[in-house]
Amino acid sequence: MNVADSQRVGSSLEHLGYSFTDKAEEADVIVLNTCVVRQSAEDKALGRLSSLLPLKRQNPSLVINLMGCLVGVRGAEKLRAKLPFVDVFSPPSDPGPLISFLTQGEIRSLEDAETTRRFLMMDEELILPQAEQGKLISAHVPIVYGCSHACTFCIIPYKRGVERSRPVGDIVAEVRSLAKQGVKEITLLGQIVDRYGKDVPDGPNLAGLLRVIHEVEGIERIRFLTSHPNYFSDDLIQTVAELPRVMPHIELPIQAGDDEVLRNMKRGYTQQDYRELVAKIRERIPDCSVATDIIVGFPGETEEQFMQTHRVLSDLKLDVAHLARYSTREGTVATRRMVDNVSEEEKMRRFRMLEDLQEQIIAEINARYLGQTVEVLFEEKVKGRWKGRTPTNKLVFVESEEDLKSKTLPVNITWTGPWSMQANLVKQPVLISV
Numbered sequence: 001m002n003v004a005d006s007q008r009v010g011s012s013l014e015h016l017g018y019s020f021t022d023k024a025e026e027a028d029v030i031v032l033n034t035c036v037v038r039q040s041a042e043d044k045a046l047g048r049l050s051s052l053l054p055l056k057r058q059n060p061s062l063v064i065n066l067m068g069c070l071v072g073v074r075g076a077e078k079l080r081a082k083l084p085f086v087d088v089f090s091p092p093s094d095p096g097p098l099i100s101f102l103t104q105g106e107i108r109s110l111e112d113a114e115t116t117r118r119f120l121m122m123d124e125e126l127i128l129p130q131a132e133q134g135k136l137i138s139a140h141v142p143i144v145y146g147c148s149h150a151c152t153f154c155i156i157p158y159k160r161g162v163e164r165s166r167p168v169g170d171i172v173a174e175v176r177s178l179a180k181q182g183v184k185e186i187t188l189l190g191q192i193v194d195r196y197g198k199d200v201p202d203g204p205n206l207a208g209l210l211r212v213i214h215e216v217e218g219i220e221r222i223r224f225l226t227s228h229p230n231y232f233s234d235d236l237i238q239t240v241a242e243l244p245r246v247m248p249h250i251e252l253p254i255q256a257g258d259d260e261v262l263r264n265m266k267r268g269y270t271q272q273d274y275r276e277l278v279a280k281i282r283e284r285i286p287d288c289s290v291a292t293d294i295i296v297g298f299p300g301e302t303e304e305q306f307m308q309t310h311r312v313l314s315d316l317k318l319d320v321a322h323l324a325r326y327s328t329r330e331g332t333v334a335t336r337r338m339v340d341n342v343s344e345e346e347k348m349r350r351f352r353m354l355e356d357l358q359e360q361i362i363a364e365i366n367a368r369y370l371g372q373t374v375e376v377l378f379e380e381k382v383k384g385r386w387k388g389r390t391p392t393n394k395l396v397f398v399e400s401e402e403d404l405k406s407k408t409l410p411v412n413i414t415w416t417g418p419w420s421m422q423a424n425l426v427k428q429p430v431l432i433s434v
């Protein structure tokens with residue numbers, strides 16, 4: 001989501017005549033887009049911000065914009081007092097405050113300000129920053145902002161506000177515009193992406209939106225994340241199964257494999273519900289890959305409860321497990337009402353156990369690809385090898401002197417490991433016209 005938000009800010013600034021530099025000392029405007037999903041991310045953002053202070057002292061006209069979850073949606077009064085050298089505070093997904101600040105002298109009326117702001121934000125027609133035009137193969141498109149769930153460990157609803165689905169027309173216009181700029185793969189984003197449209201009477205749901213986007217010329221692959229098990233409907237499974245350009249890869253966090261822990265997290269499903277959903281997805285979408293998120297060491301998690309999570313992962317053999325150790329976040333229900341009573345050493349031990357298990361699982365899953373022919377969309381050359389992804393989102397490297405960028409080609413898998421695979425291009429028959 002932050003990558004997508006940053007592209008919007010970059011694009012808006014280019015419309016104002018700015019150009020991109022990756023050297024902070026050269027910049028007239030510095031935008032620091034922040035994530036606070038974990039305390040370590042927040043600490044890192046604040047550390048980076050402090051490192052900009054000497055630049056501001058040297059050049060008082062430098063504009064520093066703090067954006068994203070560190071600012072949140074509830075006003076930045078406390079931050080303003082704490083960080084007086086920051087000129088502009090912007091909530092997540094909103095370049096508006098920065099644009100208003102940079103254009104303030106040039107605008108005569110409130111109406112002008114709103115028109116300028118809308119124009120510059122280019123909400124319906126995202127123009128990529130110049131550095132990415134014609135080069136970006138895969139782009140992220142937010143379709144639902146915020147989250148109205150209240151998982152007890154999570155800070156996101158307090159920072160990104162209530163759930164708001166974007167109008168279908170805006171999303172489709174943006175996807176069309178990205179396709180014209182050379183983008184081949186679109187990932188639709190939402191904190192709970194499968195709740196898309198639930199706040200809009202008469203609008204399409206995610207399945208309906210996928211069907212519309214599937215018709216956009218030039219887009220070869222469509223993905224979406226992150227799904228919540230409670231909203232992953234039969235209709236959505238059927239749609240993914242039917243539409244060839246919607247990739248068979250689902251991001252479906254379980255967070256824990258024990259029902260009491262899941263209740264304490266307020267996730268709203270049981271481990272059995274999750275198992276049944278994965279079974280249904282695999283039955284209807286053959287070869288679908290499923291990724292999950294898991295938190296270990298949630299307050300009160302016993303050894304037996306952790307082992308339940310271990311069992312679920314071991315039984316389901318999912319393709320990816322994003323693992324995290326629980327950490328307290330000020331403002332969350334878990335921090336206010338529960339005791340963080342699993343020691344850091346124990347959290348680390350549980351984390352490592354799942355990490356080892358997952359490494360074995362992925363190695364086994366990936367080994368099944370050996371000798372198979374799969375389609376890979378190539379993105380870029382890294383250290384002499386072309387990097388791309390299979391429909392199931394597996395990373396593949398190919399050695400080739402040809403320019404493979406943005407091409408989707410069949411490859412033969414020659415080596416597999418847990419984190420990537422190697423392959424050769426399948427020789428295409430050459431058609432000679434006589």
Ligand code: SF4
Binds near residue numbers: 154
């Ligand atoms: S669904 Fe839960 S974990 Fe995901 S963003 Fe919303 S509150 Fe956070």
